[in-house]
Amino acid sequence: MSINNLTPEELEAYAEAHGEKKFRGKQLFTFFNKSGRVDLEHSNLPKNFINQIPRVDDAKIFRTYVSKLDDTKKFLFELNDGNLIEGVLMHYKHGYSQCISTQVGCRMGCVFCASTKKGLVRNLTSAEMLRQVYTVEAAYHIKVSNVILMGSGEPMDNYDNVLKFLKLLHHPQGHHTSYRNMTLSTCGVVDGIDKLAREGLPITLAISLHSPYNDLRSDIMPINRKYNLEELIAAAKRYSEATSSRITFEYTLIAGENDTRDHAVALYSLLKGLRAHINLIPLNAIEEYDKGRSTAEAIQSFKKELERLGAEVTIRRELGSDISASCGQLRRNFEGGIL
Structure with a gap:
């Protein structure tokens, strides 16, 4: 058991079970989640209590890569067992947003994603997700206001740990991040x-779509063979209604594959009637996928067609594009000796 995975109530019970007053549990929670620290030897807790505490999960910054184009920073984090994961810190006018990982690797098999090429190594604990945020905040003396679960891994494939992470991050005695400032990205695990x-939490749901046709989507995203587009869109509607929120649909544009006018019309028809925002993403190529990104002209034409039909659509601003760009590339390039 890792002690910094626990809620205040669980920590209170832990303190009492180890001969301490309940308030020691709240002290621990505040130390881990408000102060964002794990160096218990420098806390004001009794030494005999500290000596009884088992594992503390951590995610230390192993490498930092700073974009020369903007203020984006990309990180490799090292976990206690030596595994590496990655994340991104982005600075906007409204504050800092951080993209974090939820798994070491991924088993979803999306063809253009680097994270999945070596499969799933293991799930992250809730504390390992929290530590990605707290470690970056401490390193740069900042407060992260928006957290995006869009790094390596499929959050829904690590559901219990992810849900606990979201609740711990939101807790008023801790970081107290608004649920509306959290975004969870899924490839479509219905x-x-x-x-x-x-759960009824107003978390922003982002769904990686990438095609309005079942046959093509099944080719590039194996999850579609289990949950087809009709099932996925129905689930998105249920989520939108339950949380009174708008769904973001991520759509990576691949030259000659999914970027024609017909694709745009089909995409609009698929999402019609749903509170939706479409986020267009130029493809970041990897060695194992031989398709190219759509031209700037094709991307603009696709966007204009969707807008003509009445869709809400943006083109994702490419931040830190001079650093290994897509999820999993940083870790893989480092382990392969490229970085």
């Missing part, structure tokens, strides 16, 4: 979407 909808 069961997970429905489970999260039942």
Whole structure:
């Protein structure tokens, strides 16, 4: 058991079980989640209590890569077991947004994603997700206001740990991040979407779509063979209604594959009637996928067609594009000796 995965109530029970007053549990929670620290030897807790505490999960900054184009920073974090994960810190006018990982690797098999090429190594604990945020905040003396679960891994494939992370990050005795400032990105795990909808938390849901046709989507995203587009869109509607929120649909544009006018019309038809925002993403190529990104002209034409039809659509601003760009590339390039 890792002690910094626990809620205040769980920590209070832990303190009492180890001969301490309940308030020591709250002290621990505040130390981990408000102060963002794990160096218990420098806390004001009794030494005999500290000596009884088992594992503390951590995610230390192993490497930092700073974009020469903007203020974006990309990180490799090292976990206690030596595994590496990655994340991104982005600075906007409204504050700092951080993209974090939820797994070491991924088993979803999306063809153009670097994270999945070596499969899933293991799930992250809730504390390992929290530590990605707290470590960056301490390193740069900042407060992260928006957290995006869009790094390596499929959050719905690590549902219980992810849900606990979201609740711990939101806790008023801790970081106290608003649920509305959290975004969870999924490739389309319908069961997970429905489970999260039942929680009633107003977390922004982002769904990686990438095609309005089942046959093409199944080719590039194996999850579509389990949950097809009709099932996925129905789940998105249920989530939107349960949380009174708008769904973001991520759509990576691939030259000659999914970027024609017909694709735009089909995409609009698929999402019609749903509170939706479409986020267009130029493809970041990897060695194992031989398709190219759409031209700037094709991307603009696709956007204009969607706007003509009445869709809400933006083109994702590419931040830190001079650093290994897509999820998993940083870790893989470092381990391969490229970085």
